[in-house]
Amino acid sequence: MELLEKILAQHSFLKDLEKKYLQLMVGCASNVRFDAGTFIYREREDANHFYILRAGKVALEIHNGGCEAITIETLAAGDVLGWAWLVPPYRWHADAHVLEMTRAIALDGKCLRDKCRDDHHLGYELMMRIVPLITHQLQATQLQLMDVYGVRK
Amino acid sequence: MEKNETRPCTLSAEKEIVAVARKDFPALFDSLWANGFRILGPTLGEGAIVYDELHGVDDLPSGWTDEQDGATYRLKKRSDEALFGYNVGPHAWKKFLFPPKLRLWRAEASNNGLNIIEEKQTEQKFALIGVKACELKAILIQDQVFLGGEYADPIYQNRRKDALLIAVNCTQAGKTCFCVSMNAGPRVESGFDLCLTEVLAEDAHYFIVEIGSEQGAGIMANVPHSNQTQGAEKAIQAIATNTAQQMGRVMDTENIQALLQDNFEHSRWDDVASRCLTCANCTMACPTCFCSTVEDVTDITGDHAERWRQWDSCFTMDFTYMNHGHARASAKSRYRQWMTHKLSTWFDQFGTSGCVGCGRCITWCPVAIDITEEVSAIRANQTGGKPASSSL
Amino acid sequence: MYTVFENRQGTAVPESLPNPLLPVPYRVLQNKRNTHDVFTLDVEPVNGGNFPHFLPGQFNMLYFFGKGDAAISISGDPTTEQPFRHTIRRAGVVTQALEKLKPGGVLGIRGPFGVPWPVKEAEGQDVLLVAGGIGLAPLRPAMYTLLANRDNYRKISLFHGARTPEDLLYVTELEQWRSRLDLQVWVSVDAATRNWMGDVGVVTKLIAKASFDPLNVVALICGPEIMMRFTIQELEKIQIKSDKIFLSMERNMKCAVGFCGHCQYGPHFLCKEGPVFRYDQVQSLLGKREV
Numbered sequence: 001m002e003l004l005e006k007i008l009a010q011h012s013f014l015k016d017l018e019k020k021y022l023q024l025m026v027g028c029a030s031n032v033r034f035d036a037g038t039f040i041y042r043e044r045e046d047a048n049h050f051y052i053l054r055a056g057k058v059a060l061e062i063h064n065g066g067c068e069a070i071t072i073e074t075l076a077a078g079d080v081l082g083w084a085w086l087v088p089p090y091r092w093h094a095d096a097h098v099l100e101m102t103r104a105i106a107l108d109g110k111c112l113r114d115k116c117r118d119d120h121h122l123g124y125e126l127m128m129r130i131v132p133l134i135t136h137q138l139q140a141t142q143l144q145l146m147d148v149y150g151v152r153k
Numbered sequence: 154m155e156k157n158e159t160r161p162c163t164l165s166a167e168k169e170i171v172a173v174a175r176k177d178f179p180a181l182f183d184s185l186w187a188n189g190f191r192i193l194g195p196t197l198g199e200g201a202i203v204y205d206e207l208h209g210v211d212d213l214p215s216g217w218t219d220e221q222d223g224a225t226y227r228l229k230k231r232s233d234e235a236l237f238g239y240n241v242g243p244h245a246w247k248k249f250l251f252p253p254k255l256r257l258w259r260a261e262a263s264n265n266g267l268n269i270i271e272e273k274q275t276e277q278k279f280a281l282i283g284v285k286a287c288e289l290k291a292i293l294i295q296d297q298v299f300l301g302g303e304y305a306d307p308i309y310q311n312r313r314k315d316a317l318l319i320a321v322n323c324t325q326a327g328k329t330c331f332c333v334s335m336n337a338g339p340r341v342e343s344g345f346d347l348c349l350t351e352v353l354a355e356d357a358h359y360f361i362v363e364i365g366s367e368q369g370a371g372i373m374a375n376v377p378h379s380n381q382t383q384g385a386e387k388a389i390q391a392i393a394t395n396t397a398q399q400m401g402r403v404m405d406t407e408n409i410q411a412l413l414q415d416n417f418e419h420s421r422w423d424d425v426a427s428r429c430l431t432c433a434n435c436t437m438a439c440p441t442c443f444c445s446t447v448e449d450v451t452d453i454t455g456d457h458a459e460r461w462r463q464w465d466s467c468f469t470m471d472f473t474y475m476n477h478g479h480a481r482a483s484a485k486s487r488y489r490q491w492m493t494h495k496l497s498t499w500f501d502q503f504g505t506s507g508c509v510g511c512g513r514c515i516t517w518c519p520v521a522i523d524i525t526e527e528v529s530a531i532r533a534n535q536t537g538g539k540p541a542s543s544s545l
Numbered sequence: 546m547y548t549v550f551e552n553r554q555g556t557a558v559p560e561s562l563p564n565p566l567l568p569v570p571y572r573v574l575q576n577k578r579n580t581h582d583v584f585t586l587d588v589e590p591v592n593g594g595n596f597p598h599f600l601p602g603q604f605n606m607l608y609f610f611g612k613g614d615a616a617i618s619i620s621g622d623p624t625t626e627q628p629f630r631h632t633i634r635r636a637g638v639v640t641q642a643l644e645k646l647k648p649g650g651v652l653g654i655r656g657p658f659g660v661p662w663p664v665k666e667a668e669g670q671d672v673l674l675v676a677g678g679i680g681l682a683p684l685r686p687a688m689y690t691l692l693a694n695r696d697n698y699r700k701i702s703l704f705h706g707a708r709t710p711e712d713l714l715y716v717t718e719l720e721q722w723r724s725r726l727d728l729q730v731w732v733s734v735d736a737a738t739r740n741w742m743g744d745v746g747v748v749t750k751l752i753a754k755a756s757f758d759p760l761n762v763v764a765l766i767c768g769p770e771i772m773m774r775f776t777i778q779e780l781e782k783i784q785i786k787s788d789k790i791f792l793s794m795e796r797n798m799k800c801a802v803g804f805c806g807h808c809q810y811g812p813h814f815l816c817k818e819g820p821v822f823r824y825d826q827v828q829s830l831l832g833k834r835e836v
Contacts, residue, residue, distance in 0.1 A: 070738060071741065074745045076754075140750055269569070302803050447799055472797070490836075498812035
């Protein structure tokens, strides 16, 4: 547990979080490991966790029904994977495909969102950390959509 | 200008002044021809006073003047026989130094692949006669553009190096004139080989001639003249003062460089864009506008290609065409570019204004857009770069 | 106003080109395909003359017989004797014609022109090179120069973003560079299928992950204007100063020597004051539309 707390406290995602909340996060955290080729989650599954990646590489994929899948983003050590656990209806909207063996700290989003409901200050703290992630990803997606390297006619 | 060592127009500290009677004026033309110059100057044509080759003093617009205002130009008879008693017409001298259209080179497909054949430059020397102060300033500005940088434009350089500049002091200003605001006139100060001041008094018609270079002095050696010029300086000054008082337009140039760059989003740009036809008349008439484009052509055999250069305008859509679109697609952005360049970014590029206050852009704009009025409107309601909010 | 350039390497003025408007004939040695719409032309002077010296980031005007000119950055190695090398994306009439040139074919060249990347000034510092799409072509000569003088620089990081893995330029070279221990090479594509094992996402995202000293780094950026703006935002987040960021701009070019007026960007002539600008020179213009 002490190790988990140390790792979480040092991660930029939880930087400067009050000690009592940090301990609460530690209570919701567990070390996980995913082998290459497996899926951490799949589209439309219930989103009850999110992950702070410590090593490895994960691709967010959207498939077209066949075996072909388009990778829209890759995530690696230091990245935070998943925010669907915080937003109703709490379902994943992409596949998280493990490209290289990945170690992560899983956080129980279901447990956290119940606690946020009871303690809005915790809710605020988490929102202020999740929203920048979402914004950043939205901006990146906008840039990808613009297809800036393509020839525009 | 240090690079342009071939320019003949060096002003000696002690300017020599002589006087030439009207009856002896043709001798000036003879002297120019004798020295191998083609004489280019004002003449009647196209319903205006234009610049063309002169074959004699009779080609000058003797007794004619012009009346100008926004989108208006009319020739009018004078009550005297003045040779240079007009303002400026639709032509600028740049048409001789920076030709509107010319072939830069030819290319032949050969066994060896490709032969590029440089176009032979004209070897004829020009004498430009009748260059007004604002126009002389415009020539000096284009010197900066074509000769002042790392590279020299070989066509301009060839035409300019032997050009003899015979300036004329303006004796009257028109309704679109504002050279005083631009510090470009009305008196010719420097940069000339000869400078004429036409004096018409009762029973007298003569020219005061200021000699600005050795070459100018050489030309004058063969022209009958008098050295009795007491009071000439005073007379020139009086004419200049009188002309300065007639300026039809005024432009407040204080801090204008920052004014336009700081008001990039001013609502006035939309206003002027709603009137501007993007016809490019202003840029063609402007004596300092220097933009050009090239056209590559081949003949029907495909073995012979040419590159032609011609005047271009920042008002045309294709001016900023890139493969992924036009940088300045709207009329607003193109007018803004032209005016901001002329009055503001020109300072960044060449250390001077790009405007000499000749008024051609006002006269020859079909919808009478007035650059001085546009500046006033922006100055009157400054937005600091933000869009002006509309008042209720 | 332009004193910034006094400390930088001067523009190479080819003495063999007295008339800058006149192309010199060059022969194609090789025309190599890079991607479906990008190819690389190696050329040498037809008349056996010397190659004009060029500096990283400079460009040439390539003339195809009867069609016209295209401004193309030089993408070869300025540190060794080798043919002029241009990596070109097919876009307009001229580049479409150039694409069809075979070895032995002839074209005209004017140049080199323009202000180079500040590789000399970057000595003693970390260097970031951020290349979007074809933007790697003008940065490659800078990379060669850095590597030829590797000891003069601290950490060197190259970021290359492309549309898809098939659009990546110089893949073999990227692999070689990536295998070096004295370089960080990050490659990312906007979208990929599962065959691609590399990163997916915008190239700007990778910058935060690289290791360099934000207080002692020079960033060289070349790519589409939007991508460069986003890259600058990332660099500003980590407090890189605007006078440490350099970018290569694009505008319509005709004469390449400041006479024709087409490439004006605010007060600047891109052809002679650029294409490489220090960010603070163009900072106020970059956010504006239709400059």
